[in-house]
């Protein structure tokens with residue numbers, strides 16, 4: 028590469044690093060005909076907002092810690108703003124990387140799909156305000172996404188197994204049982220039936 032080319036490459040790389048690269052566009056953001064979401068990862072060890080753990084100790088179940096599970100932003104988690112047993116508890120989403128990433132991530136290869144079960148809430152309070160503060164009046168987060176998934180990283184399954192660094196994804200709601208058959212890292216409906224919210228009227232599946 029000549030000097031000019033090299034400089035341009037550096038400037039482009041720097042711009043990509045600072046701003047991220049988004050493949051999803053529109054309102055709401057879409058890619059390949061599917062709705063888009065931002066992602067992060069977390070681990071707090073607790074049973075979470077769907078009660079997937081021991082109710083007394085508040086410790087999450089092993090499967091919830093080590094499988095493909097996620098917390099969803101409040102507005103997606105429950106349309107009536109419930110913090111506990113939201114209507115998306117136990118719902119599975121097929122997440123596919125777009126190759127894009129918002130400014131808080133880095134490049135992740137496009138076209139990787141895994142099915143995550145929603146077992147927790149990403150509440151619209153600090154330190155989640157950049158990602159999870161969507162409302163009906165303000166339907167996008169700071170990076171422009173209507174939906175956000177905070178992915179469970181209890182055994183480093185996101186950072187070390189997948190090497191996902193806050194990638195942009197498309198999402199599609201899919202059947203958990205079929206997805207579990209194809210990949211046992213997706214929790215099964217039997218797993219979900221252990222959760223407190225599977226027995227409450229609202230979160231029942």
Ligand SMILES: *[C@@H]1O[C@H](CO)[C@@H](O)[C@H](O)[C@H]1NC(C)=O
Pocket residue numbers: 121122123140141142201205206209
């Ligand atoms: C998830 O989405 C990808 C990409 O569209 C597709 O190839 C795959 O079959 C889907 N998986 C499930 C379980 O729906």
